[in-house]
Amino acid sequence: MEKSVYKRVLLKLSGEALSGGDGVGLDFNVMTEVCGVIKKCVEAGCQIAVVVGGGNFWRGVKNGQGKMERSNADHMGMLATVMNAIALADVLNQTGVKAAVQTGVEMRTFADPYTQRDAERLLSEGTVVVFGGGTGSPYFTTDTGAVLRAVQIHADALLLAKNIDAVYSADPKKNPDAKRYTEISYGEMLEKKLMVIDLTATALAMDNNLPVELFGLSR
Ligand code: UDP
Numbered sequence: 075m076e077k078s079v080y081k082r083v084l085l086k087l088s089g090e091a092l093s094g095g096d097g098v099g100l101d102f103n104v105m106t107e108v109c110g111v112i113k114k115c116v117e118a119g120c121q122i123a124v125v126v127g128g129g130n131f132w133r134g135v136k137n138g139q140g141k142m143e144r145s146n147a148d149h150m151g152m153l154a155t156v157m158n159a160i161a162l163a164d165v166l167n168q169t170g171v172k173a174a175v176q177t178g179v180e181m182r183t184f185a186d187p188y189t190q191r192d193a194e195r196l197l198s199e200g201t202v203v204v205f206g207g208g209t210g211s212p213y214f215t216t217d218t219g220a221v222l223r224a225v226q227i228h229a230d231a232l233l234l235a236k237n238i239d240a241v242y243s244a245d246p247k248k249n250p251d252a253k254r255y256t257e258i259s260y261g262e263m264l265e266k267k268l269m270v271i272d273l274t275a276t277a278l279a280m281d282n283n284l285p286v287e288l289f290g291l292s293r
Pocket of ligand 1: 087088089090126127128129130132133134135147148149150151152154155207208209210211212213214215216217219
């Protein structure tokens with residue numbers, strides 16, 4: 075088996091990546107596949123932490139705008155990410171991978187609250203740590219949560235699983251002339267407002283020199 079080039083990574087999985095074709099709910103076949111890949115990486119010697127999104131259940135701004143106060147809508151979004159974290163850790167355990175959930179908001183009956191110390195200890199022991207609840211604060215996204223946790227646990231890189239295989243200057247489905255980037259600086263991403271990850275997340279990654287690798291999650 076090939077040895078992992080990274081010692082420790084943070085994998086960001088959007089809620090959509092855990093759902094079926096319609097982007098809603100959880101598809102356990104897809105999740106089992108994803109967990110199989112994570113297992114191979116763990117066996118190759120890589121320590122893996124995961125930040126899960128919640129868009130397959132609820133996105134604060136998209137689903138609550140005009141109908142709910144923003145913080146309340148975002149609280150619901152964070153709860154959605156915890157549902158995904160619990161499900162992913164469960165499927166990882168079923169796949170034979172040791173996994174634990176930590177939440178950005180305290181809900182001790184379901185999982186331990188996030189602490190950097192416990193997360194780093196679990197990772198060093200070979201446990202996959204799934205972070206739910208994003209940053210624990212409204213007005214943020216799980217992209218920012220992913221960068222934040224990656225920096226806190228001293229990950230070598232943030233791996234972003236997307237439904238697109240690379241960064242493009244425009245949506246390649248709508249614009250066939252869109253430029254495909256094999257590499258791009260944070261500065262250019264910010265300047266061109268290429269929303270690979272949102273602006274807050276990009277700025278935080280830039281401030282902390284966190285390498286971000288994007289790859290397509292093919293179905
Ligand atoms: N959210 C939040 N603070 C965070 C992370 C997430 O308030 O630190 C809320 C926000 O409402 C967001 C929702 O949780 O829309 C789900 O997260 P996200 O949209 O990032 O999920 P993804 O698109 O990755 O599935």
